[in-house]
Amino acid sequence: xxxxxxxxIFNYPNGFCAIDDISISIxxxxxxxxxxxxxxxxxxxxxxxxxxxxxxSGTVIVDDINLSDVTTAQISKKVGYVFQNPGDxxxxxxxxxxxxxxxxxxxxxxxxxxxxxxxxxxxCGLTKYLKTNPYDLxxxxxxxxxxACVIAMGSEYIILxxxxxxxxxxxxxxxxxxxTELIKRNKTVITITHDMEFVIDNFERIIVMADKKIVTxxxxxxxxxxxxxLETASLKQPSxxxxxxxxxxxxxxxxxxxxxxxx
Amino acid sequence: MNPVLEMKDVHFKYLIGKEKVFExxxxxxxxxxxxxxxxxxxxxxTTLCNILRGFIPHLNQGTxxxxxxxHGESIPDKSLGELADKIGYIFQNPFIQxxxxxxxxxxxxxxxxxxxxxxxxxxxxxxxxTIKLLKIEDLREKHPAELSGGQRQRxxxxxxxxxxxxxxxIDEPTSQLDxxxxxxxxxxxxxxxxxxxxxxxxEHKIDQVAEYASRIIMLEDKKILFDGTTNEILSKExxxxxxxxxxxxxKLGIKYSKEVKKLEKIPTxxxxxxxxxxx
Amino acid sequence: xxxxxxxxxxxxxxxxxIALTLGGTxxxxxxxQFGYLFIMPLMFLLAILDGKFKSYFKKVFAAIVVxxxxxxxxxxxxVPVGATIWQWEFLHLTVGGLDKALNITATIGVFLxxxxxxxxxxxxxxxxxxxxxxxxxxxxxYVFLASIQMIPExxxxxxxxxxxxxxxxIETEGNMWVRTxxxxxxxxxxxxxxxTDIGDKAATLEARAFSSSIPNTFYRDLHASxxxxxxxxxxxxxxxxxxxxxxxxxxxxxx
Numbered sequence: 001x002x003x004x005x006x007x008x009i010f011n012y013p014n015g016f017c018a019i020d021d022i023s024i025s026i027x028x029x030x031x032x033x034x035x036x037x038x039x040x041x042x043x044x045x046x047x048x049x050x051x052x053x054x055x056x057s058g059t060v061i062v063d064d065i066n067l068s069d070v071t072t073a074q075i076s077k078k079v080g081y082v083f084q085n086p087g088d089x090x091x092x093x094x095x096x097x098x099x100x101x102x103x104x105x106x107x108x109x110x111x112x113x114x115x116x117x118x119x120x121x122x123x124c125g126l127t128k129y130l131k132t133n134p135y136d137l138x139x140x141x142x143x144x145x146x147x148a149c150v151i152a153m154g155s156e157y158i159i160l161x162x163x164x165x166x167x168x169x170x171x172x173x174x175x176x177x178x179x180t181e182l183i184k185r186n187k188t189v190i191t192i193t194h195d196m197e198f199v200i201d202n203f204e205r206i207i208v209m210a211d212k213k214i215v216t217x218x219x220x221x222x223x224x225x226x227x228x229x230l231e232t233a234s235l236k237q238p239s240x241x242x243x244x245x246x247x248x249x250x251x252x253x254x255x256x257x258x259x260x261x262x263x
Numbered sequence: 264m265n266p267v268l269e270m271k272d273v274h275f276k277y278l279i280g281k282e283k284v285f286e287x288x289x290x291x292x293x294x295x296x297x298x299x300x301x302x303x304x305x306x307x308x309t310t311l312c313n314i315l316r317g318f319i320p321h322l323n324q325g326t327x328x329x330x331x332x333x334h335g336e337s338i339p340d341k342s343l344g345e346l347a348d349k350i351g352y353i354f355q356n357p358f359i360q361x362x363x364x365x366x367x368x369x370x371x372x373x374x375x376x377x378x379x380x381x382x383x384x385x386x387x388x389x390x391x392x393t394i395k396l397l398k399i400e401d402l403r404e405k406h407p408a409e410l411s412g413g414q415r416q417r418x419x420x421x422x423x424x425x426x427x428x429x430x431x432x433i434d435e436p437t438s439q440l441d442x443x444x445x446x447x448x449x450x451x452x453x454x455x456x457x458x459x460x461x462x463x464x465x466e467h468k469i470d471q472v473a474e475y476a477s478r479i480i481m482l483e484d485k486k487i488l489f490d491g492t493t494n495e496i497l498s499k500e501x502x503x504x505x506x507x508x509x510x511x512x513x514k515l516g517i518k519y520s521k522e523v524k525k526l527e528k529i530p531t532x533x534x535x536x537x538x539x540x541x542x
Numbered sequence: 543x544x545x546x547x548x549x550x551x552x553x554x555x556x557x558x559x560i561a562l563t564l565g566g567t568x569x570x571x572x573x574x575q576f577g578y579l580f581i582m583p584l585m586f587l588l589a590i591l592d593g594k595f596k597s598y599f600k601k602v603f604a605a606i607v608v609x610x611x612x613x614x615x616x617x618x619x620x621v622p623v624g625a626t627i628w629q630w631e632f633l634h635l636t637v638g639g640l641d642k643a644l645n646i647t648a649t650i651g652v653f654l655x656x657x658x659x660x661x662x663x664x665x666x667x668x669x670x671x672x673x674x675x676x677x678x679x680x681x682x683x684y685v686f687l688a689s690i691q692m693i694p695e696x697x698x699x700x701x702x703x704x705x706x707x708x709x710x711x712i713e714t715e716g717n718m719w720v721r722t723x724x725x726x727x728x729x730x731x732x733x734x735x736x737x738t739d740i741g742d743k744a745a746t747l748e749a750r751a752f753s754s755s756i757p758n759t760f761y762r763d764l765h766a767s768x769x770x771x772x773x774x775x776x777x778x779x780x781x782x783x784x785x786x787x788x789x790x791x792x793x794x795x796x797x
Binding site for chain 3: 318347363365378422426
């Protein structure tokens with residue numbers, strides 16, 4: 001069980017190589033953050049997990065299903081993917097219809113559809129917007145509509161592509177809560193983000209990508225105190241680490257850890 | 264000294280919205296100030312920027328009342344064309360803010376100058392200077408539609424800076440960018456600050472706000488909740504209850520004050536924190 | 543960069559005026575020889591001289607296949623006038639029909655080959671600048687150029703949307719019926735985003751002083767040369783003479 005990726009290589013039709021020989025496995029129930037510069041290959045990489053892009057060589061296996069044997073729509077029941085831009089996915093006239101789209105497409109009974117929608121909406125803080133047109137919501141909330149859609153699809157693996165972009169503090173907290181709840185439900189969450197504080201607050205496992213490859217796959221302490229990794233991936237330490245560094249307090253990544261050391 | 268920009272008791276409601284966005288907003292912004300507008304999503308930050316630039320009510324209608332003044336003259340009474348070289352505007356989404364008709368970055372930057380009727384010789388000099396200033400020589404001959412988000416955002420800023428407006432409104436310029444792209448944009452913003460431009464910035468990345476802005480106006484519930492110096496606002500713990508994050512060092516300072524030892528001043532930028540904790 | 547040969551270097555407006563003059567003449571004189579024996583071969587020759595023959599010929603050929611042949615056949619066979627030259631089943635090719643078909647297609651051919659040569663050898667931005675200099679409104683030039691650039695952008699976007707829909711479980715790969723069903727979910731985000739983009743685009747343009755009342759200047763430095771100013775006059779003069787020769791009996795017209 002889990003996602004097993006072996007030696008995948010991906011070249012765009014114009015010959016541009018976007019992923020250069022990556023192997024990795026993600027267990028069911030894990031939460032993983034993927035960080036790295038724009039253009040490092042993060043989005044291309046996760047799109048191979050649900051067949052949106054098919055590798056030129058290497059294999060992607062999800063719960064013993066080899067993705068070369070199925071279509072994206074078929075695997076979407078297992079692997080849900082939330083795009084960076086909500087405008088690419090939303091097309092129904094109400095938030096309810098939007099979230100209900102996939103369950104209805106799967107011809108589930110309407111009572112079950114309602115149950116799924118209400119659950120997903122509650123989780124994403126959308127209960128009061130169910131009758132609203134998604135395009136009347138601000139960008140930040142629209143993103144939550146797309147997340148709710150994937151939750152209602154019931155996918156086991158949920159990929160979030162930059163959910164933190166443009167979110168305020170409440171939005172970030174809610175996303176953290178959603179991830180926690182999904183893990184409780186034994187889902188697997190894979191998140192691409194540029195928000196390092198968010199990564200540290202919510203993830204134990206971080207995959208750092210740079211230049212078409214995985215640079216490291218480790219915990220926040222190892223990532224944010226490995227200056228070679230940070231340099232290669234053009235990342236910066238969060239300010240609490242920088243402060244620690246100035247004061248000779250190493251290996252801390254949170255405020256609480258910092259306080260522990262100074263006390 | 265007279266304010267550059269001023270709002271007096273501004274009320275606003277969008278044509279399609281049920282509720283008012285603003286109920287009595289008043290502030291004055293002086294020359295060379297760097298003001299950051301903060302507040303939770305939906306608190307009207309972008310709307311406020313749009314009103315200051317005249318996009319509201321010219322492009323986006325609604326019921327607007329109160330005075331909105333540029334050097335004492337009413338902004339809504341001016342045409343958008345008239346305001347173009349006075350108030351520059353940089354948008355959130357890097358993917359829509361190119362002209363859509365130019366074939367090279369160079370011409371894209373020249374577009375605003377063409378519209379302003381700047382003579383060709385001067386135009387070329389200005390575009391060359393801007394490209395140098397923003398260090399985007401490598402993009403010069405590229406097609407604007409084939410750039411990455413970060414590159415597009417830099418070109419968009421260049422296109423506005425070339426027009427040399429004394430006031431700049433910058434609305435979440437880095438929300439789509441990675442840490443390196445963000446840093447590059449803030450290096451440019453720093454340059455603008457050094458040129459003594461008046462800057463109004465909306466930005467969620469609070470560490471950068473703390474470092475560059477001199478003043479913060481925080482919106483909450485259709486009004487201005489806080490208006491003060493950056494350090495004063497970003498050292499208040501309650502700010503976090505209104506959807507705005509605090510810099511990590513400020514959060515640390517607040518917690519340290521409570522749990523270890525009371526600090527006289529809560530740090531909001533790294534250097535301050537280093538000084539405080541070293542001492 | 544490839545050095546531009548003379549047609550490509552010509553002032554865009556000059557080319558456009560000459561093309562339209564030739565097209566107009568072709569309508570007035572209504573003589574298939576003008577198009578078939580003179581202008582069309584001349585345009586191909588110019589395309590060769592300009593080093594653009596291959597892509598030019600492709601475009602002309604595509605245009606011929608699409609509607610040129612169609613119009614010719616309809617005119618030739620469906621308008622029976624005069625003696626029959628050739629017959630197959632119910633189709634009669636008549637002298638009058640053939641003549642009409644030749645004349646109509648010749649006129650279309652002149653427009654087609656001259657305008658395609660103009661577009662083949664002219665940068666659209668240059669063309670717009672030259673038109674704006676003669677007083678065409680900025681808005682019109684903008685709409686024209688923006689629509690040309692919009693097509694590849696829309697194409698890219700619809701691909702992304704298609705992906706997003708697949709990720710939502712909508713089957714877009716497969717037979718015609720499956721694809722048709724996937725059409726709506728793809729189309730509406732495309733339309734909605736295009737509409738919201740228009741609002742944002744308007745603001746972007748305003749930020750760049752698009753509606754400023756100051757007369758525009760242009761970065762592209764284009765001038766019609768002395769030669770170009772006179773060649774236009776020369777072509778118009780020749781065309782007028784040709785028309786006169788064709789229609790004024792005193793000099794042998796209206797044979």
